[in-house]
Amino acid sequence: MGYTLISATPSPYARKVRILLAEKGVPFTLQTEVPWESTTETPKYNPLEKLPVLIPDDGKPVYESHYILEWIEAKHPDPPMLPKDIDDRLFAKQVEVVADGICDALVLCFFEKQRGPGKESEPWKARQMRKVEGGLQALATWVDQSSSGKFLIGDSLTLADVAAGSVLGYMAVRWPDHPWMNKHPQLKKYWEGLDARESFASTRPSPQNIKDQIV
Numbered sequence: 001m002g003y004t005l006i007s008a009t010p011s012p013y014a015r016k017v018r019i020l021l022a023e024k025g026v027p028f029t030l031q032t033e034v035p036w037e038s039t040t041e042t043p044k045y046n047p048l049e050k051l052p053v054l055i056p057d058d059g060k061p062v063y064e065s066h067y068i069l070e071w072i073e074a075k076h077p078d079p080p081m082l083p084k085d086i087d088d089r090l091f092a093k094q095v096e097v098v099a100d101g102i103c104d105a106l107v108l109c110f111f112e113k114q115r116g117p118g119k120e121s122e123p124w125k126a127r128q129m130r131k132v133e134g135g136l137q138a139l140a141t142w143v144d145q146s147s148s149g150k151f152l153i154g155d156s157l158t159l160a161d162v163a164a165g166s167v168l169g170y171m172a173v174r175w176p177d178h179p180w181m182n183k184h185p186q187l188k189k190y191w192e193g194l195d196a197r198e199s200f201a202s203t204r205p206s207p208q209n210i211k212d213q214i215v
């Protein structure tokens with residue numbers, strides 16, 4: 001038995017969970033789906049109809065990526081991925097809020113683009129991209145302020161790095177023309193360091209073909 005994780009290959013949210021489980025050495029069965037298609041099992045487990053969903057042995061599904069990470073951290077505390085110091089701990093959660101917020105804006109923008117030429121709202125896309133730029137700037141500032149430049153807090157991987165690394169990996173694949181690497185060279189270096197870890201390298205995102213009409 002064990003855990004099953006409903007995931008999608010491009011999903012930065014699901015990737016956070018995959019990375020954390022790998023870092024903690026927790027085995028799981030990966031169930032890859034396209035959440036935007038009618039065949040997805042996601043609504044069976046999550047009333048919000050989104051993946052990732054973690055299904056433990058007792059069958060009670062755990063959903064919403066930040067909550068899943070906390071759930072895993074509570075159930076599998078070793079190695080710890082949240083700092084002991086309360087302010088560092090809160091900072092790790094703050095980073096995750098920003099990383100997930102960038103993902104949310106990118107996803108909205110991605111689907112706006114799917115409407116096709118002439119049907120897209122340019123102000124809407126610009127609004128979302130402002131959030132992306134602001135979020136990337138915040139991540140870059142935090143990397144600059146970190147003591148090692150390799151991890152955002154202290155000298156080991158925390159949930160802050162898992163979240164930041166996931167969104168940067170998503171940018172690299174879904175938005176390859178975005179100039180963030182030139183604009184923020186330290187952030188690029190930080191991301192390359194994370195990307196070389198086994199848990200990140202083995203979960204790099206890849207696009208999925210979406211057959212159903214979404215927008």
Ligand SMILES: N[C@@H](CCC(=O)N[C@@H](CS)C(=O)NCC(=O)O)C(=O)O
Binds near residue numbers: 035050063
């Ligand atoms: N806030 C959610 C976002 C998850 C999310 O947006 N997942 C996408 C796939 S990347 C999804 O399942 N979307 C389907 C939908 O919104 O109907 C989380 O952090 O888990």
